[in-house]
Amino acid sequence: MSESFLASLKRDFPADFLSQKPADLEKYGKDWTKVYAPKPSIVVFPRNTDEVVRLVKLCAQNHMPLVPSGGRTGLSGGAVAANGEVVLSFEKMNQMGPVDVLAQTVRVQAGAVTEAVHQHCAPHGLTWPIDFASKGSSHVGGNIATNAGGVKVIHYGMTRNWVLGLQVVTMNGEVLELNGSLEKNNTGADLRQLFIGSEGTLGIVTEAILKLTRVPRQLDVFFFAVDDMSSVLKLFLEARRAPFTLMAFETLTHNCLEAVQDHLKLKSPFTQKYGAYVLMEVERPDSENAQTVLDQWLEGLFEKGFVHDGTLAQSPREARDLWSLREGTPESIYHRGLLHKNDISLPISSLEAFVRDMTEMYASQHSGLEVYLFGHIGDGNLHVNTLKPAEMDREVFLAQCVEADRALYEIIRKYHGSISAEHGIGLLKKKWLDYTRAPAEIALLKSLKQVFDPMNLLNPGKIFD
Ligand SMILES: Cc1cc2nc3c(=O)[nH]c(=O)nc-3n(C[C@H](O)[C@H](O)[C@H](O)COP(=O)(O)OP(=O)(O)OC[C@H]3O[C@@H](n4cnc5c(N)ncnc54)[C@H](O)[C@@H]3O)c2cc1C
Missing domain, CATH: 3.30.70.2190 (Alpha-Beta Plaits)
Structure with a gap:
């Protein structure tokens, strides 16, 4: 990081805007995956969209890469900053507007905590139905960037279904207001949906208009x-x-x-x-x-x-x-030792055959690995976890997991499933992306990245290189 970049940050933003404390660099440079060593240059804490815009312009001028960071509960390394990046934490952008009870919407800043949104809407008999174990830490911006799923997807669907409007800052410093609070808006391709699930690689979500629904009966x-x-x-x-x-x-x-x-x-x-x-x-x-x-x-x-x-x-x-x-x-299996995780999905009609093939594969090729299976089965989403046996060397275990993953992903391909159901690709799964996305699709995704972020400064190296 250049001295002039740091001097501009100090000059142009409030005193509490940035931190270079080692403890903050360590904390904000990683997510829940905990497998990547954090190494950001600096962490910044904007309070509003204007500060984000000014920061993005400064980063672009100085060729400084930026990593958007929400509640850091992501499980694929999407919010990891391991190469001297600027971490853009949304922790201080957590304001929530009044609940519109007629339209059943609420406008919030990207750093609003998922559970805080639930609490904000509950007195009106309304909720934002994105719900999972990490809701007490995850942010709305992170939920949107990962198109989070969770335990109620079978009834409500994914985050994508519950975002009416988005405010996005692009890497050239433009502020896009996408779709507002419109339920219906058929005026061409819906850019809002491009940003949802793009893991902070195409634009920075600064605010969102969330669609709400009634709190369920008993x-x-x-x-x-x-x-x-x-x-x-x-x-x-x-x-x-x-x-x-x-x-x-x-x-x-x-x-x-x-x-x-x-x-x-x-x-x-x-x-x-x-x-x-x-x-x-x-x-x-x-x-x-x-x-x-x-x-x-x-x-x-x-x-x-x-x-x-x-x-x-x-x-x-x-x-x-x-x-x-x-x-x-x-959390409990994580405490049993070194764990290797997979978050996969299958067409529901193929689940039984898939589980049969998968069980057979682990038993015949990797019998030393104990498989812990749980998940949102109603959505065809399984979390396949393997635990390092106590007597197995760490490196041997990790190498075996790569082999087992390859075999697992072949079975997923056979049944037209996905190697990442809800956790995203981030750093962790990028080398396996082509098991689920065709080469032509990946080429188009790369072209999109080029359009939105030609200098490759926004969350570089995530999803693909
Ligand atoms: C115990 C536990 C249970 C979980 N259960 C589920 C589950 O059931 N379903 C599920 O889907 N996930 C689950 N997760 C994963 C995780 O909680 C979700 O992916 C969540 O949506 C991440 O939100 P976050 O704010 O923590 O994002 P982060 O981890 O901070 O970031 C995730 C990605 O979003 C990007 N990002 C963050 N904020 C922004 C922004 N404002 N603009 C642009 N990009 C941004 C980051 O760069 C990164 O790529 C679980 C995690 C844990 C630890």
């Missing part, structure tokens, strides 16, 4: 025990046909449940071990006989014989405890 949370993925999918079919609204349909294998029990000291609802579990959340039917409807459905389900046990939360606290069994899974 939610019932079930936890079921079954044998295997085939039974999980049978249960899914029953749930899809049921007389209630399915809000979440999540699964985990027994070793995931054990990890949560060990780490979070939570109890399994069951006395026996089973092959797989399903957490299901439903919105109670809006009728007086809702309880009878649920009871009848449950009775019919158990009569079919493939669900071995099940429990229905009797209080909000019990519901939270059941959710913790699923949401505590990533």
